[in-house]
Amino acid sequence: MNPNIVKAEYAVRGALAIRAEALRVQLERDPDAAKTLGFSSVISCNIGNPQQLKQKPITFYRQVAALTEFPELIDAPEAAVLFPDDVRARARMLLDAVGGSIGAYSHSQGIPLVRQHVAEFIGRRDGHPADPEHIFLTAGASPGVQLLMNTLISHDRVGLMIPIPQYPLYTAGVTVFNGRAVPYYLDEPAGWSLSVRELERSLQAARAEGTEVRALCVINPGNPTGQCLSEANIREIIEFTHREELVLLADEVYQANTYQADRPFVSFRKVLKDMGPSYASQELVSFHSISKGMIGECGRRGGYFECVNISQPVMDLFYKIASISLCPPVAGQLMVDLMVKPPVKGEPSYPLYEAELGGIYASLKRRATVLCDAFNAMEGVTCQKAQGAMYLFPSVRLPARFVDAMQAAGKSPDTEYCMALLNETGVCVISGTGFGQKAGTWHFRSTFLPPEDLIESFIGKLQAFHTAFLTKWR
Amino acid sequence: MNPNIVKAEYAVRGALAIRAEALRVQLERDPDAAKTLGFSSVISCNIGNPQQLKQKPITFYRQVAALTEFPELIDAPEAAVLFPDDVRARARMLLDAVGGSIGAYSHSQGIPLVRQHVAEFIGRRDGHPADPEHIFLTAGASPGVQLLMNTLISHDRVGLMIPIPQYPLYTAGVTVFNGRAVPYYLDEPAGWSLSVRELERSLQAARAEGTEVRALCVINPGNPTGQCLSEANIREIIEFTHREELVLLADEVYQANTYQADRPFVSFRKVLKDMGPSYASQELVSFHSISKGMIGECGRRGGYFECVNISQPVMDLFYKIASISLCPPVAGQLMVDLMVKPPVKGEPSYPLYEAELGGIYASLKRRATVLCDAFNAMEGVTCQKAQGAMYLFPSVRLPARFVDAMQAAGKSPDTEYCMALLNETGVCVISGTGFGQKAGTWHFRSTFLPPEDLIESFIGKLQAFHTAFLTKWR
Known part of the structure; x- marks a missing residue:
């Protein structure tokens, strides 16, 4: 074995x-x-699995999903009363984007239209446009992180810097791919903050042991620690990885789960882009997922990663690896589309969507405090x-x-x-x-x-x- | 890299x-x-992707899928006319089996009820009962095969015997996991048949080069070659792997796609079990999928593998690997359930199901000949x-x-x-x-x-x- x-x-x-x-x-x-x-x-608090603990799925998402499963419903007169017009329109658009049936393998990198919508979402979020060709849809963030580790770890002295405490996907992945986990410690009394001094200590210690450190993994907002990094902190982390020529792997799956107005989510990508052309060689891969946020569609397995400043030959390798498993689950890909392109004001589904999303968010925030x-x-x-x-x-x-x-x-x-x-x-x-x-x-x-x-x-x-x-x- | x-x-x-x-x-x-x-x-004949080429999904499957996506439909009076009673009952049963929502992560090995139904299906097919605890649901057969390769290949001299021609998942997987592909050739003029003499030649040649051969991969029915192995042939293959102490990896994803009455599908498992207790040490893993057969639900990513005569500590490793990616897509798992437990005579959905399935099968058979x-x-x-x-x-x-x-x-x-x-x-x-x-x-x-x-x-x-x-x- x-x-x-x-x-x-x-x-x-x-x-x-x-x-x-x-x-x-x-x-x-x-x-x-x-x-x-x-x-x-049994109350399972071992894993972030909201719908196992009875969090209700967002109606709009599930209505679209039902219609893409059984397109005969879209125009069935009996179903007219059950599905608002925007749900039907979205289902039609998504079915067109997959060639008529969600039962076909999609493009291995992900459905082109969904990647385009992801790029638009990222562009709106960061104020810097994104390229659909740099986006890979995945079966959740975990397989994306494992794909990156598999690609980066070329021999058994390669190290990835990993926060401690960390989500154990990171140490498990490094072990499976036979690399070295290079731990850096978060500062508990300071609200689990991340100091560049500690990153430097960790990096030097690893190099002294002969480890070739290739990448820094950051989880923001933190898991299991829940901290949100400030923009200034992110900037100095990027300065560090740029100085030390490390790839940045940013696990940003909790980007919609922030609970303090003075500590909003800021993406690594936005800060990097804001830092201008002298940082254009800084490689960054950012991960997102439909399993978290207020969506909690864990069982569907969907997510994406975006490559920033990654060369085309390397993205070609990512494509090859993705293609060996054919494609991410199509229902997960469609949910990514719904996540990045939710109903907007004026559309029939908007009021219910907004109420459901807001209700889940407010309740999460209350429960966190209590x-x-x-x-x-x-x-x-x-x-x-x-x-x-x-x-x-x-x-x-x-x-x-x-x-x-x-x-x-x-x-x-x-x-x-x-x-x-x-x-x-x-x-x-x-x-x-x-x-x-x-x-x-x-x-x-x-x-x-x-x-x-x-x-x-x-x-x-x-x-x-x-x-x-x-x-x-x- | x-x-x-x-x-x-x-x-x-x-x-x-x-x-x-x-x-x-x-x-x-x-x-x-x-x-x-x-x-x-563009006509894509590069990959077995039936619904991309307009094969119509089986209605029963998609009706159940729509109801599990949007359970409000099950009891909506407006939807009553659209969904037969057995569809509603099945959707209710499956929702119960996942704790109410397909949006939750399932058990990493797969939903227990679905595994139970898979075991019953295998038992009926082979005349030998199967154990749900030995079944792992997967995101299609490909990730299952890769999981096995990852586990078996412990260093760079480990070899897996692979048919030539082969589905390229096998050589790609062995390369990614840094093992050695040990080729054995199928005999084209003899209808791509598999001879044990060729297996012996291949094995000896590999051993002479210092390769530690661990497993024999067989694809039956063959991909890309389409041959079906006879029961006698399977028996001598098992005698060979038993003699040489090789794990058998049987890719049986095309088990429903056989077109000659005199060459039905016989599973490796059935033959192995028929051979009795003196072969009880023969390790076998068999793979199946919802992507093939007359189902063709490729985009959903679903399948399973069954472990036969595999020790518990090894299955515990399989579980650990599976758990790092959390769970297979739930919609794929539910489709496995529908595949192994289709409507039966007397149920409202049976006539349409039977007609659709039969129509696809007959057409595939005609097209193969033409x-x-x-x-x-x-x-x-x-x-x-x-x-x-x-x-x-x-x-x-x-x-x-x-x-x-x-x-x-x-x-x-x-x-x-x-x-x-x-x-x-x-x-x-x-x-x-x-x-x-x-x-x-x-x-x-x-x-x-x-x-x-x-x-x-x-x-x-x-x-x-x-x-x-x-x-x-x-």
């Missing part, structure tokens, strides 16, 4: 998630399970605010007796804490060990996605467990 | 397909293009019958003057022949060079998917081009 696959770790779907799934099956099959276990359902406050109210727990994304990453001061006992048994204390929480309450969160953390600190990542009407009872479960846990191990 | 990616070749989406796409764009944008080019449309006969009527062309799949792979005796001229220019004669055909007629087929062929022979692969009402004009174009080509180069 490939030893790189044996070594790779991907905690958000690892031991805790597997145990959660086993509990779910037990609750489903065994009528006495709720009594035995002490809880009646849950953060609840964590901070727990003994020995401190939690930075989420400026963005869907996660909180509280620090937990675990009792020394517990830490010693677990470490003596060769176990990771924070993972055992999370496993106990899961077994006693049905709440599944992922331990800091899965994301990386400074030695001697313990964390867990929780989404703030449980439905708003359940969030109080969710918090109650967490607090009761934590109090009992401290009492037991004090 | 990763040199393995630079080296990899994937002809069915390579230079010919890229040129075809450029022609399509030209015809779309330039009103004078048809006059300049001498044809008004096109094969047309090839055989062309000067210097010989074509084996398609016992299965969607392709013909005729051998073309190219004029010596043309071959010499191309080779002197460092070009591959068959590719240039196909490029000339494309530029002069708009018909896109892929040269034998992309699939592999015996030295000194030239081929091309064409799907037999052009719509039946166009097949005569399609054949006319091919024949006129070929005759003019021979005249020019004689």
